[in-house]
Amino acid sequence: MSTTLRPTPSPNHAQIRTALARVRGLGSAKEGTDHFWRQRVTAVANLFLVIFAVCLVLRLVGTDYAEARAVLASPLVTVALAMLIVSGVIHMRLGMQTVIEDYIHSEGAKVVALMANTFFAIAIGATCILAVLKLGFGG
Amino acid sequence: MASAKPSAGSPRPISPHLQIYSPLINMVSSIVHRITGVALYFGTLLLAWWLVAAASGPAAYAYASWIFNSPFGLLVLFGYTWALFHHMFGGLRHLIWDTGRGFDLDTVDRMCWFSIIGSVSLTILVWAAILFS
Numbered sequence: 001m002s003t004t005l006r007p008t009p010s011p012n013h014a015q016i017r018t019a020l021a022r023v024r025g026l027g028s029a030k031e032g033t034d035h036f037w038r039q040r041v042t043a044v045a046n047l048f049l050v051i052f053a054v055c056l057v058l059r060l061v062g063t064d065y066a067e068a069r070a071v072l073a074s075p076l077v078t079v080a081l082a083m084l085i086v087s088g089v090i091h092m093r094l095g096m097q098t099v100i101e102d103y104i105h106s107e108g109a110k111v112v113a114l115m116a117n118t119f120f121a122i123a124i125g126a127t128c129i130l131a132v133l134k135l136g137f138g139g
Numbered sequence: 140m141a142s143a144k145p146s147a148g149s150p151r152p153i154s155p156h157l158q159i160y161s162p163l164i165n166m167v168s169s170i171v172h173r174i175t176g177v178a179l180y181f182g183t184l185l186l187a188w189w190l191v192a193a194a195s196g197p198a199a200y201a202y203a204s205w206i207f208n209s210p211f212g213l214l215v216l217f218g219y220t221w222a223l224f225h226h227m228f229g230g231l232r233h234l235i236w237d238t239g240r241g242f243d244l245d246t247v248d249r250m251c252w253f254s255i256i257g258s259v260s261l262t263i264l265v266w267a268a269i270l271f272s
């Protein structure tokens with residue numbers, strides 16, 4: 001008992017956790033490294049999609065409405081914009097979650113802020129996707 | 140050394156907080172990555188508005204274009220462009236760190252300066268293309 005070679009951060013914790021919980025290793029939020037990983041995957045996706053979006057904006061400079069609609073109706077643009085929106089809102093929701101958890105410590109305000117964060121991300125995502133699809137189908 | 144107001148007994152030392160240190164490029168880059176992330180977050184409202192306007196019809200699109208082309212609109216878009224590029228380079232730096240590389244202070248500082256110079260250059264380049272096209 002008294003001769004462990006490596007430091008045990010929390011002896012109580014070590015005793016309470018079952019072997020299965022240790023193997024799963026998902027921690028108290030049961031998410032493991034999911035948050036981190038999804039933030040990275042969407043970061044890489046954003047990297048490419050944001051560069052595409054900047055090129056798209058440059059393409060649209062100086063165009064009139066009809067031409068802009070035509071560009072935004074091309075399938076490649078629709079698909080890329082849809083991917084940017086999905087990747088972007090997942091990424092920004094995860095990022096804002098970290099910011100909220102870092103700065104808001106009272107439990108009630110934190111829960112409200114986290115919920116508002118999710119609602120905002122989904123509202124932006126749904127609105128943008130609808131607009132992009134409408135543009136894509138030429139409606 | 141700074142010490143906390145004692146509630147009981149002798150004053151105890153506290154660790155110096157952020158404002159004690161003179162800012163270094165790495166800490167400034169770190170907080171700027173967060174600030175630009177949050178700015179981009181709320182800036183998605185502009186993207187949503189522009190997409191909805193485009194999908195709604197010529198009148199809504201003309202109105203959005205008019206706002207975006209006003210001096211204030213251009214200023215906001217200019218700032219958004221820089222925030223996007225700086226966050227992109229900052230994110231790239233994080234991704235490099237995630238591979239376990241680039242942690243020595245020289246490399247950290249160089250990557251931070253690279254994000255600043257890179258983001259300012261790209262912003263100017265994009266806006267030169269926009270304004271002089």
Ligand code: HEM
Binds near residue numbers: 230
């Ligand atoms: C351009 C490509 C982008 C890349 C490569 C990228 C990369 C990253 C990475 C790696 C992080 C994690 C930083 C950390 O662990 O401390 C991060 C955080 C964040 N990102 Fe992005 N990102 C990109 C675009 C965006 C966009 C478009 C938005 C918003 C719409 C956004 C919003 C955020 C927010 C709010 C955070 C949290 C900041 C923090 O915790 O300090 N990012 N980004």
